[in-house]
Amino acid sequence: xxxxxxxxxxxxxxxxxxxxxxxxxxxxxxxxxxxxxxxxxxxxxxxxxxxxxxxxxxxxxxxxxxxxxxxxxxxxxxxxxxxxxxxxxxxxxxxxxxxxxxxxxxxxxxxxxxxxxxxxxxxxxxxxxxxxxxxxxxxxxxxxxxxxxxxxxxxxxxxxxxxxxxxxxxxxxxxxxxxxxxxxxxxxxxxxxxxxxxxxxxxxxxxxxxxxxxxxxxxxxxxxxxxxxxxxxxxxxxxxxxxxxxxxxxxxxxxxxxxxxxxxxxxxxxxxxxxxxxxxxxxxxxxxxxxxxxxxxxxxxxxxxxxxxxxxxxxx
Numbered sequence: 001x002x003x004x005x006x007x008x009x010x011x012x013x014x015x016x017x018x019x020x021x022x023x024x025x026x027x028x029x030x031x032x033x034x035x036x037x038x039x040x041x042x043x044x045x046x047x048x049x050x051x052x053x054x055x056x057x058x059x060x061x062x063x064x065x066x067x068x069x070x071x072x073x074x075x076x077x078x079x080x081x082x083x084x085x086x087x088x089x090x091x092x093x094x095x096x097x098x099x100x101x102x103x104x105x106x107x108x109x110x111x112x113x114x115x116x117x118x119x120x121x122x123x124x125x126x127x128x129x130x131x132x133x134x135x136x137x138x139x140x141x142x143x144x145x146x147x148x149x150x151x152x153x154x155x156x157x158x159x160x161x162x163x164x165x166x167x168x169x170x171x172x173x174x175x176x177x178x179x180x181x182x183x184x185x186x187x188x189x190x191x192x193x194x195x196x197x198x199x200x201x202x203x204x205x206x207x208x209x210x211x212x213x214x215x216x217x218x219x220x221x222x223x224x225x226x227x228x229x230x231x232x233x234x235x236x237x238x239x240x241x242x243x244x245x246x247x248x249x250x251x252x253x254x255x256x257x258x259x260x261x262x263x264x265x266x267x268x269x270x271x272x273x274x275x276x277x278x279x280x281x282x283x284x285x286x287x288x289x290x291x292x293x294x295x296x297x298x299x300x301x302x303x304x305x306x307x308x309x310x311x312x313x314x315x316x
Contacts, residue, residue: 057287057291058287058291060287061079061080061284061287061288061290062075062076062077062079063075064078064079065282065283065284065287066281066283066284079284079287079288080291080292082285083285083288083289088267089292091264092264092267092268092269092271092272093296095179095264095265095266095267095268096268099179099247099250099266100244100248102179102180102183103186103243104240104243104244104247106187107187107190107194107243108240108243110187110191110195111191111194111197114132114191114195114198115195115198115201115202116198116202118199119199119203129195133192133193133195133196134192135188135191136189136193138189140252140253141252143185143189144252147257148172148257151171151172151185152171153171153173172258173261173262175262175263178258178261178262178265179266182250182253182258182266185253186250186253190243194243197238198232198235198236198239201231201232201235202228202232205231205232210223210227213226213227230313231313233311233312234312234313234314236312237304237305237308237312240304241301241305244297244304245297245301249297251271251274254270254271255271259271260275273290273293276289
């Protein structure tokens with residue numbers, strides 16, 4: 001019998017002859033090069049704008065650096081030793097944690113409620129989605145400046161309260177209300193983003209699962225708790241992580257609205273870092289604060305990520 005030509009068997013069974021090994025490797029190299037060319041700008045950006053500056057921050061944190069007097073002296077871990085004994089730093093971290101916890105509770109709860117409401121088949125939902133999302137794309141400075149007028153002692157909110165016989169407090173100068181006021185302003189600024197994320201997750205929940213639970217006699221609250229929440233838990237994890245990271249480095253509203261006051265009631269750690277570096281010109285100590293802040297945020301993110309197997313759907 002004569003040998004069949006190469007590829008004849010493939011044609012008999014309806015298969016296309018596979019590419020030769022050399023061509024396959026060449027195509028793989030081309031694909032890899034194209035992929036790297038697309039990833040290169042992002043990688044270079046992370047290196048140039050992220051890792052390299054952070055490396056400099058670590059280096060500066062080991063020095064006593066004061067540009068005003070021209071000093072740049074190696075002091076090792078002295079800045080970190082000083083930081084551990086600094087009550088102002090720990091007070092600022094405590095204020096930051098209070099801010100982050102309150103922001104997360106209000107933001108995530110409100111975002112979830114709005115997403116559930118806007119997921120209903122009601123008239124005008126598109127308009128309301130745009131209304132709640134629009135603050136996300138507004139400049140942070142412009143947003144805070146508008147609210148600075150509204151929450152002033154004689155501003156719009158107290159004026160509205162006065163018309164119904166209520167004397168409002170001085171929102172930004174009262175230690176009881178200052179931090180809460182900043183949190184509320186930031187909640188309204190960022191709730192639209194989390195609302196859209198939750199809304200997208202809710203719309204991907206299979207309707208037949210909710211219908212099956214309803215036929216089995218489950219109440220709407222039970223369906224939401226036992227069917228909907230587990231299926232959108234990956235999105236909840238995402239929202240919790242990005243909200244936490246964003247809350248830990250809040251700066252713009254503190255700088256514009258309160259400058260850390262009254263007293264130290266709104267002095268968060270990022271604002272203390274700014275004052276230490278650019279008002280006191282103590283860049284070495286400010287760098288040490290920045291390193292500790294980075295480690296704290298990294299640990300919080302790692303703890304949240306490691307907890308996903310306990311409550312996130314389909315995580316094993």
